[in-house]
Amino acid sequence: MATEHRLILKNIDRQGYDTGIECYLKHGGYNTLKAVLSTPERKMPDGRTVDTPAWLRNEVLVSGLRGRGGAGFPCGRKWAFINHGSGKPVYLICNADESEPGTFKDKQIIYKDPHQLLEGMILSCYANHVHLAYIYIRGEFYEGARILKRALAEARSKNLLGEDILGSGYDLEIYVHRGAGAYICGEETGLIESLEGRRPYPRIKPPYFPAAFGLYMSPTIVNNVETLCAVRHVIEMGGSRYGELGVRSDPGTRILSVSGHVRKPGYYEIEIGKVTFGELIYDLAGGLAEGRKLKAVIPGGTSAKVLRADERFKLRSSGGNGESAETEIGLLELPFDSDSVAAAGSMCGSGGVIVLDDSADMIDVLRNISGFYAHESCGQCTPCREGSLWMSKALNRIACGGARYLDAEYLLSISDGIAGGKTVCAFGEACAWPVMSFVEKFRGEFEARAAADESRSEEENADMIVA
């Protein structure tokens, strides 16, 4: 029976654990930061002595930690892009926009253990010589913003923030910045535009990689809430020990948000790659309702391609002797880690797992998802602005009794015109992938609908519209 592996969520939901700084300190909080700040220099594994920030960056690099916001980019490599000799200040932004449908993990940290996030942020800022950082939190998290503001004030009062932190000579300020209900502000360059006070139109990469031309055209690190908390554990445990958790290509733990047709929806922190979808759904999330059968799973937020319950996947596993073997498995045996889910043709994304049982009407599900993207496209580029709306309109028509034989091809041709680097940001893929995967994998449902709708006579159709 699979179990959780709680590292970040260790204290969350414990009886008597609250968001105050005293409680956090009592549970060993800020000890990692204190230890780091009290030693200005460290020895690297190769024997060289370096300043502590460089040592911290190396620990994160060695750990292999990958970003938890959606793209899964290795955190240490992202940090290594920062040029510390540019003469410009380096900024760090914590991405607390949590807006990918199906995702509610960052919220648990913000609402229940805000100081853990702050400790992770302060460590990350120190490692990257950052003196000014922001937490960009989605506008609907009113209470979350209040909790963070209070936590920041507490940290300031204990000199864990502000000038000359704990006598180390290091200065840092962190502020909470609230969004106002737009999904696109979760995309890192849209977020930066938003933080600069302009319409959150994502910037084109290249050249506008945040690491080079980010906030105020300065080197900028954008990391997800969970990633920054993981950094705290990487430093506490040491990079190589953290790297032993999970699987080599995707180390550590991850908080999965499970929703939809399960008996116990919720957040589950797992050791990456050590829990399969079957274990996640049936052991941790309590399985499906009585008499229901699993139909499909969306593994990483609604942008991720859907996986059918009866699909077979080929996974490559490398044995210790350098040989690699191929095994064929079903969805229930598929482990949750970046490589495995990618081999199954989808992605871990934000870790938002949406479970669908056989009561789900796939046309309605896709119509809902496409409605979201049509509403949230920022409108900057034509394929995305127009295409997301066309797909949504077509799906509304199909869902309301006007399906046609050509619909599957029509939807695929629109989504083909958006995905594949044709747009400024990855929202293009995010809105096209669900359509592509639903149409390809559940084509039968589209065709059945078309057969039923096209067989009706003109009069019957007229009746339907009146009714």
Added chain:
Amino acid sequence: MSHRKYFKPAPELESEVDALVARYPSPRSAVVMVMHTVQEYFGCIPADALEWIARKLDIEPINVYELVTFYPMFHQAPVGKFHIKVCRTLSCALRGSWRLHEFLCDRLGLDSGVDGPQTTPDGMFTVEFVECLASCGTAPAMMCNDELYEEMDREKTSELIEQCKKKWLPNMDSNHD
């Protein structure tokens, strides 16, 4: 010639805004935070306050206007005393949020076919569909003003309506006894 009064904010609003501006290397960065603050004061962002924000941050009114119209959380005209936002996105939809929206609209005499904000004639309730509120594990979710309501059903929705009415009516009822 315009007869509009030159907008003069309350001193506490002005000092709150000054404190926000001080957090950023560039004043313009504070604009969304300032808009939140103004909306909390007035319930919306009126045209003259919008112009004041622009002057304050040394940008053009259009630069503020294009944000009021972009971000779903800002509005230019007042909304109801109780602003109910029902999540329409997948995890909530799978657990009945659309039926709940219909129920809520029916109870308040609003049109459940409307997605966007609509307000009851007495100005008490505004109801609208919104996208995922990051509470998919406790679906269906709604917000009423700045509070989140989770695992909603008809009974809890009716209760919410009653609570709102109670909060609002005491002021009116107090003359009766």
